[in-house]
Amino acid sequence: MNEIEKLKKEMIKIGRLIFQSGLTDSHGGNISVRYNDYILIKKSGKMLGTLTEEDIVVTTVEENPELDKTASIELKVHRNIYKKLPEVKAVVHAHSPYTVAVSLTTNEIIPLDSEVKFLLGTVPVLSAKQVISSNEVAEKLPELLKKCKIAVVKSHGPFSTGKTLEEAYKYLSAVENSCKIISIVKGMER
Template sequence: MSEAALRAEIVRIAQAMDRAGFAPSKSGNVSARYEDGLLITPSGLPYAATTPGDLVALELDGRVRGGGRRPSSEWPFHTAIYRARPDARAIVHTHSPRATALSCARRPLPAFHYMIALCGGADVRCADYATFGTDALADNAVRALEGRKAALLANHGVIALGASLEGAYTVAAEVENLAGQYLDLLAAGLEPVILDAEEMARVAERFAGYGKVA
């Protein structure tokens, strides 16, 4: 994909995230690898007003290499994840309401539904809390994402990875859907039945043969 096409795709995904209600008050951010660095949404700019030219180009060590705006304040976890995860080509970070609510209880999403496997494992972990925009948060996020495509950030939101921007967004949207279902079960006073490791392994195998699942 050319740089122009990738910039347009990042903006498209960021605006879709905003329209879905996943980015209240200009929260959340989107990035994608480009060459040996990345392109990321800027800080403080409403997504509806963001254009491809507003994106910021960064080195993987966080140095700005192009763009007239400041990068998202969460650039440290984007760069840390790309350094730790060669398989990640795109990152979508949301503050989607139900998943963020669950993150404020600092509870992971267990395998109460087989679609948890879309997120890369048998659960969606909740990373330890750290102040936004810090290296501590970046370190916590990398640990929570080990072997996974998604994680909750305690008292914060969701991070989703993908081999493409569309794939990362699909995972982020599914985490929000699953969090809503899980919270509804808990609110009803019901105890979710958790699928065992063997079943989740079978589901993962089926997903592997079912086209590309992000």
């Protein structure tokens, strides 16, 4: 098995975990990895929880109209993260319900739990005029990801990074758990 086949299998595994963990809806979210000058990314419209190897596009870090045409509509965001942060090897994006809900009420997520506070500190929230497949998000998000391994696009969801897909998944899951805690505490204060 070559390296690209291994990466595709890892994408399938992590995509399934993201969906099974309740971190995104049936067709929401996307996942990618960087391998040398290539990006492997979920095809547009495919379900993250049931990916197959055929549902993954191999394109290049530089724009490639022929290879890009079936890729996730968030390719421009993933691509710019890889260009601006060469140490990043994996990006996951989801529509995590508690994280999205908390993002609607704040410009940064301040964890109440010691685990995420220690792991990540304050998580930035990006406000943009257009949030889906947005040039503005593609331009601004890498700057936030220099400060924290995960950032949330207000009303749209988190983009998490790592040296591996598992690392990016860990931050995605941790922030969602932290946002559940924030929501529970706010509910108890009423």
